[in-house]
Amino acid sequence: MRNFTYAAPRNVSEAVRLAGQPDARFIAGGTDLLNLMRDGAQSHGAIVDINGLPLGDIIQRNGVIRIGALARMSDVAAHPAVRRSLPVVSEALLNSASPQVRNMAAVGGNVLQRTRCGYFRDSGTACNKKIPGSGCPALEGENRAHAILGGSDHCIAVNPSDLAVALLAVDAVVQTDRRKIPFADFHVVPGTSPDRETVLGHGELITGFEIPVTPLAARSRYLKLRDRATFEFAVVSVAAALDMRGNTVRDVRLTFGGVATKPWRSPEAEAALRGKPLTTTTITEAGRALVRGAVTREHNEFKVDLVQRALDGLLRDLGGVR
Numbered sequence: 096m097r098n099f100t101y102a103a104p105r106n107v108s109e110a111v112r113l114a115g116q117p118d119a120r121f122i123a124g125g126t127d128l129l130n131l132m133r134d135g136a137q138s139h140g141a142i143v144d145i146n147g148l149p150l151g152d153i154i155q156r157n158g159v160i161r162i163g164a165l166a167r168m169s170d171v172a173a174h175p176a177v178r179r180s181l182p183v184v185s186e187a188l189l190n191s192a193s194p195q196v197r198n199m200a201a202v203g204g205n206v207l208q209r210t211r212c213g214y215f216r217d218s219g220t221a222c223n224k225k226i227p228g229s230g231c232p233a234l235e236g237e238n239r240a241h242a243i244l245g246g247s248d249h250c251i252a253v254n255p256s257d258l259a260v261a262l263l264a265v266d267a268v269v270q271t272d273r274r275k276i277p278f279a280d281f282h283v284v285p286g287t288s289p290d291r292e293t294v295l296g297h298g299e300l301i302t303g304f305e306i307p308v309t310p311l312a313a314r315s316r317y318l319k320l321r322d323r324a325t326f327e328f329a330v331v332s333v334a335a336a337l338d339m340r341g342n343t344v345r346d347v348r349l350t351f352g353g354v355a356t357k358p359w360r361s362p363e364a365e366a367a368l369r370g371k372p373l374t375t376t377t378i379t380e381a382g383r384a385l386v387r388g389a390v391t392r393e394h395n396e397f398k399v400d401l402v403q404r405a406l407d408g409l410l411r412d413l414g415g416v417r
């Protein structure tokens with residue numbers, strides 16, 4: 096591992112100033128960053144430890160739940176306001192990693208975790224995300240875990256965060272030291288620059304998330320399909336939030352993980368349900384609308400069917416459709 100300087104500021108403005116150095120990086124729980132640095136997939140000349148900043152609170156006020164960026168995953172998952180008003184967030188967190196990691200990892204870092212693409216994590220392999228312009232061996236190589244939505248000829252790696260899929264489903268807003276960013280605008284697709292994954296500027300610090308308390312968010316759930324029952328990333332995941340009047344869908348959010356290069360919301364799938372009765376027919380149409388633009392590779396074609404089945408199962412459970 097390359098040598099780096101270490102600083103532990105006590106306030107946000109000092110942290111932001113220190114992180115403005117070239118090649119600096121914030122660290123909180125460190126559950127992803129330390130592995131990347133140890134494996135040589137990422138290196139930094141300066142580490143700014145933000146664990147001493149007052150950013151760990153979870154507060155409900157004026158119809159909004161505010162979750163500080165340093166709140167630990169386990170604390171957010173267990174918080175009564177989150178469990179009551181944002182069940183999809185609690186479920187996504189409880190389906191993430193292991194209890195030990197959830198006790199350590201902060202939610203701000205969770206939405207910034209890097210892809211699990213094996214080529215990216217291997218320091219000796221070409222990868223456009225790691226070394227721009229070096230190529231993408233996943234396109235013709237091992238791509239079972241890779242994206243069918245939002246990819247490009249430069250990168251097809253999936254975003255690994257369960258929490259991000261849930262936050263997208265409940266209209267969260269990211270608060271940074273300098274602005275508010277709707278969660279839907281926070282992550283970006285790879286295009287020709289897969290090394291850029293969010294709209295954050297250099298040294299910009301996530302301070303928390305604001306999530307409106309709504310009937311939609313209160314009726315929300317998360318379904319994660321994975322290769323083993325625990326401590327595993329999603330092959331496919333679905334977050335759904337429903338606001339129903341009788342059997343009619345007044346409003347809906349459908350977001351997806353494991354299938355796309357960023358936490359993926361499908362306006363097309365939502366449009367297939369909004370204002371309509373929730374039935375086998377409309378649920379099937381929503382699934383078809385989701386995958387209409389899918390691009391598959393040699394090993395990941397199965398995700399087209401799997402994600403539709405996952406959506407079907409989750410919507411039936413959430414909407415009480417037999």
Ligand code: SF4
Binds near residue numbers: 213214222223232289
């Ligand atoms: Fe790198 Fe993306 Fe290709 Fe994986 S899919 S090898 S992260 S460029």
